[in-house]
Amino acid sequence: MEPEIPFVPKLPVPTARTIAPPDLADSTLLKVGPNPQMTLGDVEIESRPDVAFSTVKLPNGESRDLKADILRPATEDRLPLVLFLPGGAFLRCNKAMAFDLRRHVAESGFVVASVEYRVTPDGGTYVDSVHDARAALVHLRQHADDFGIDPRAVALWGESAGGHVAALTGVTHELPEFSGDLGTLPLGTVQAVVDAFGTSLLSAIADDFDEEARLHYERTATHFSAYVGKPGALFSEIPEAVGAADPATHVTASAPPFLLLHGSDDMLVSPSQTQHVHQALRAAGVDSTRYVVAGANHGDFGVLADSDAALAWSSATVTNVITEFLHRHLDSADLPK
Numbered sequence: 120m121e122p123e124i125p126f127v128p129k130l131p132v133p134t135a136r137t138i139a140p141p142d143l144a145d146s147t148l149l150k151v152g153p154n155p156q157m158t159l160g161d162v163e164i165e166s167r168p169d170v171a172f173s174t175v176k177l178p179n180g181e182s183r184d185l186k187a188d189i190l191r192p193a194t195e196d197r198l199p200l201v202l203f204l205p206g207g208a209f210l211r212c213n214k215a216m217a218f219d220l221r222r223h224v225a226e227s228g229f230v231v232a233s234v235e236y237r238v239t240p241d242g243g244t245y246v247d248s249v250h251d252a253r254a255a256l257v258h259l260r261q262h263a264d265d266f267g268i269d270p271r272a273v274a275l276w277g278e279s280a281g282g283h284v285a286a287l288t289g290v291t292h293e294l295p296e297f298s299g300d301l302g303t304l305p306l307g308t309v310q311a312v313v314d315a316f317g318t319s320l321l322s323a324i325a326d327d328f329d330e331e332a333r334l335h336y337e338r339t340a341t342h343f344s345a346y347v348g349k350p351g352a353l354f355s356e357i358p359e360a361v362g363a364a365d366p367a368t369h370v371t372a373s374a375p376p377f378l379l380l381h382g383s384d385d386m387l388v389s390p391s392q393t394q395h396v397h398q399a400l401r402a403a404g405v406d407s408t409r410y411v412v413a414g415a416n417h418g419d420f421g422v423l424a425d426s427d428a429a430l431a432w433s434s435a436t437v438t439n440v441i442t443e444f445l446h447r448h449l450d451s452a453d454l455p456k
Contacts, residue, residue: 135328135386142394145401146409148383149440151431157438159219162226163193167266172234172258173251178242185251187234187259188214189266190225197263199272199449202255202309203233204288206279206418209248209346212238217278220433224276227442229449230268232259236284239345245287245364246348249297252288256309272449274311276441278418279388282317286366286396290374311448313441314379315432316417319392320365321347322354327389367399376406378444380437382415408444412437 141148167189174184191198201224205216214233225231236251237243243251252275260270277285289312291297318324321343325333336354344352347360354361362368377400379393393409400407415431431437 135325135332135389137329138384138386138389139327141381141383141390141411143411145397146394146411148413149380149410149436150413151415151434151436152413154430154434154436156430157220157223157433157435159223159226164222164225165191165193167191170232173254175237175241175247175251183241185235185237185254186214187232187255189230189232190222191230191267192225192228195267197267197269198228198230199274199445200259200263200266200268200270201229201231201274201276201445201449202252202259202285203231204236204252204275204277204281204284205233206277206281207238208342209238209243209280209283210240210342212236212281220438223433223438224442224445227446229445230266232266238280239342243346244348245284245346246297248284249288249291252284253292253298256288271310273309274313274445274449275309276313276315276445277317278315279317282314282393283319283366285312286314286317286319286377287364287369288312289377290366290369290371293371293373294369309375311375311445312377313444314377314393314396315441316381316385316388316390317379317393317396318388319367319396320361322358322361323395324389324392327391328386365395367396370396370399370403370405372403372405374400374403374405376444376448377408378441379407379409380412380440381409382412382417382431384414385417387417410437410440 170187171184212235214235221231234255236248263270275285292308325336340351347364349357349360379397381390381393397407397409412431
């Protein structure tokens, strides 16, 4: 049964009125149009909701369990794990999001775990969100027998803010400051990352937008400043903090393969945000592929439910790109024993 997603308030960030054409010099344009949608229901799925994987302290002194919702095909086979990180502008993290898309990926042969991570209302920063994602990785790998997981084969997949967390987690596995009490355990590493319309260098989040949107981010202290650990500050006042939260800053040649996707008409996060990470990965010699989805907005943000823009992210064209990438890197016979 699909979980109910509670009402959430409108995000306190401006949207673009106009957007520059995407730069396709290093990326591929995906044209979706009136395209068949992803399939659902072909495979029986088992659901394990509310699996607690970590307990964190909140600023008010209380503790909170972080939980995961797990979907997997009804089979006794051990399957690769895909850790899904929901979006929410670092203001919320609802693990019930993208249920149909997560189910589709699970039906294609994966254990898909949608996990909670701390956001700014929890007092969370980018370091905390990576700690939480890595805690989920370690817990699920340590309990691989309970969930039928092949612990050698693990990917991160995130959308929007979750894409940022997925990318940052994927490139920082060798850095102790991003591992918390877990240390730099092999259990925290991954074999692939999917970043769908994620942020990266937050001070450039509106670089592709009209002047009004750009000026807002230059002149206004947004909640993104709190996410980088400097609440109330303008981006221009905290360049080092903004850079430290940018996945591109931490890219090395040891980063796993990446798939990045962005809508050409994303009015919430400039498409150049994923290109920024893509270029850093390629410069380091990492296997990175980026697609620009023609006509697509920020997921289904601000589009009519039956429009081509709304259906782009659930189209067979886009979802096949995601599942084929995951199978290519997680089904490999070369995975360590």
